[in-house]
Amino acid sequence: MLIVNGKILTWEKPNRILDAYAVLIRDGIIVEVAPQADLTARYPQEEKLDAGGQYVMPGNICAHTHFYGAYSRGMAIPGSPAKDFPEILEKLWWPLDKSLDDEAVKYSALVCMIDAIKHGTTTLIDHHASPYAIDGSLDLVAEAARETGLRCSLCYEVTDRDGEDRSKAGIRENVRFIRRVEQEKNPLLAATFGIHASLTVSDATLERCRAEIPSGYGFHIHVAEHSVDEYDSLAKTGKRVVDRLHQFGILGDRSIIVHAVHVDAKEIAYLAETKTWVSHQPRSNMNNAVGLPAVESMMRAGIKVCMGNDGFSNAMWEEWKTAYLAHKLWNLDPRRMGGYDLVEMAVYNNQQLAQTQFGGVPVGVIAPGAWADLIFVDYKPFTPFTGGNAPWHILFGFNESMITTTMVAGKVLMRDRKILVLDEAAVMEEALRIAPQVWERYNQKF
Structure with missing residues (x-):
C-alpha cells in the first residue's frame, strides 16, 4: 500500500518530520519514503491508505x-x-x-x-x-x-x-x-x-x-x-x-x-x-x-x-x-x-x-527496510513542530487518545479508533466473566 496525506515523523537519527511525503509498503516492510507526488505517479494502481493530515510515526x-x-x-x-x-x-x-x-x-x-x-x-x-x-x-x-x-x-x-x-x-x-x-x-x-x-x-x-x-x-x-x-x-x-x-x-x-x-x-x-x-x-x-x-x-x-x-x-x-x-x-x-x-x-x-x-530487521523507525509498524496521531500543534523538538511536543502535547490507527507489518489492526482484528466487546465480556473466578482463587491462596 501507499500511505498518503500524512506528516511523517521518522524516528531516524537525527529525527525528521517530512511533509508532502508518502510511504510505500510491500510484504509488511517499508520499501520507500519519498515525495508523495513522485510515489503516486510511479504507483498509480497501488492501494492507498489516507492519513488525513495526521502524523504518521512508528509504533x-x-x-x-x-x-x-x-x-x-x-x-x-x-x-x-x-x-x-x-x-x-x-x-x-x-x-x-x-x-x-x-x-x-x-x-x-x-x-x-x-x-x-x-x-x-x-x-x-x-x-x-x-x-x-x-x-x-x-x-x-x-x-x-x-x-x-x-x-x-x-x-x-x-x-x-x-x-x-x-x-x-x-x-x-x-x-x-x-x-x-x-x-x-x-x-x-x-x-x-x-x-x-x-x-x-x-x-x-x-x-x-x-x-x-x-x-x-x-x-x-x-x-x-x-x-x-x-x-x-x-x-x-x-x-x-x-x-x-x-x-x-x-x-x-x-x-x-x-x-x-x-x-x-x-x-x-x-x-x-x-x-x-x-x-x-x-x-x-x-x-x-x-x-x-x-x-x-x-x-x-x-x-x-x-x-x-x-x-x-x-x-x-x-x-x-x-x-x-x-x-x-x-x-x-x-x-x-x-x-x-x-x-x-x-x-x-x-x-x-x-x-x-526480531531477526535483525529494523523496528520502530520509518526508513526503507524497516517493518511497517506504524501509528497515525491526530495531533494539531499550535507551535512549530520539528524533528528536533519532537520530544517536548510528545511530553507536553501528545496523549494516547490522539492515536486513531495502528498497524503492524503493514496490517491495519485499528482504523479510526475501531479494532479490526477481533471483537473487542466479546473479549472484554469474556474477560469479565473469568475475573471473579481468578479473584476467588486469589483469596484462597492469600
Whole structure:
C-alpha cells in the first residue's frame, strides 16, 4: 500500500518530520519514503491508505511488561496495606500468579494487547508467570498475539518459590517455546529465557538455566528492584546481584536486566562490559516506592537503557512523562532527565533491542527496510513542530487518545479508533466473566 496525506515523523537519527511525503509498503516492510507526488505517479494502481493530515510515526515499543497482571486491576488486597515491595510481592503478585489457569492466561494477554493496540504500542517484550498453569502457557500468550497481530517476545518466569518441580517446569517451558519460535520463524514472534529474580532462585537453578538456554538467546530477569534483592544475594553468596548473575553467565548482549534500581558502580560496570540491556519502568518504581535507578549514569557508562511499563497500561507516552518528571523530583533538580535522554531510551535503545529480538530487521523507525509498524496521531500543534523538538511536543502535547490507527507489518489492526482484528466487546465480556473466578482463587491462596 501507499500511505498518503500524512506528516511523517521518522524516528531516524537525527529525527525528521517530512511533509508532502508518502510511504510505500510491500510484504509488511517499508520499501520507500519519498515525495508523495513522485510515489503516486510511479504507483498509480497501488492501494492507498489516507492519513488525513495526521502524523504518521512508528509504533511504540515496550521493553518489559507483564500481561498476566491484568486481573489485578480493581482487586481488593486483604489486610493492612503492604508496607514495602517484599510485602507487595507476598500479598499481591505471588497469590495472583498462582490463581491463573489457562483461560485466565489467554484473556489477560488479550485484554493487555487490545490496550496496546489502542495506545499505539506495537512491540512488547513480556515476562510471564502462572505457576499452576505452566506447561503450554506461552503458547496461550502467543495465540493472543496471533489474534491481535502484535509483535511480541515472550518468556516464562523461572523461580524456586513454588518448589523444585515447578522451577524445572518453568525451564522446560522456556526451552520448548524457544524451539517453537526457531521452527516457526514467525517474524512477529520472538523469545527470551525468563527468570524471576536473584532472590527467588538458587545457585543450582541458575546453573540449570545457563545449561539449558539454547544458543543465541538471552535471559530476561528482574534485578535489584528493591534493596532486599541485594541483601539476599549478599547473605546467600557474598556477592551483589549483578556480580552473582555475571558469575553464572546470565549477562550478555541478548539479556535484559529489569529495573536495576539498587545496583552499585561495579555492577554498572559489569552491565556495561557485557553489553547487557537494562529496562526502566518509572511508573512501577513509583508505585512500589522502591526508588529510581541512576539511568543517566548508566547511559553515560555505555549501558543501553530501554523503557518498559512493568504491566502498567501500554500507554508508553505516559511512561515517558513519568520518567521526565520523576527523575527531576527524585534528584531535586529540574535539569535531570531531559527530553533527549528519554528519546535515547524509549526510542533509539528500544529500537535496537527490538531489532535484536526480531531477526535483525529494523523496528520502530520509518526508513526503507524497516517493518511497517506504524501509528497515525491526530495531533494539531499550535507551535512549530520539528524533528528536533519532537520530544517536548510528545511530553507536553501528545496523549494516547490522539492515536486513531495502528498497524503492524503493514496490517491495519485499528482504523479510526475501531479494532479490526477481533471483537473487542466479546473479549472484554469474556474477560469479565473469568475475573471473579481468578479473584476467588486469589483469596484462597492469600
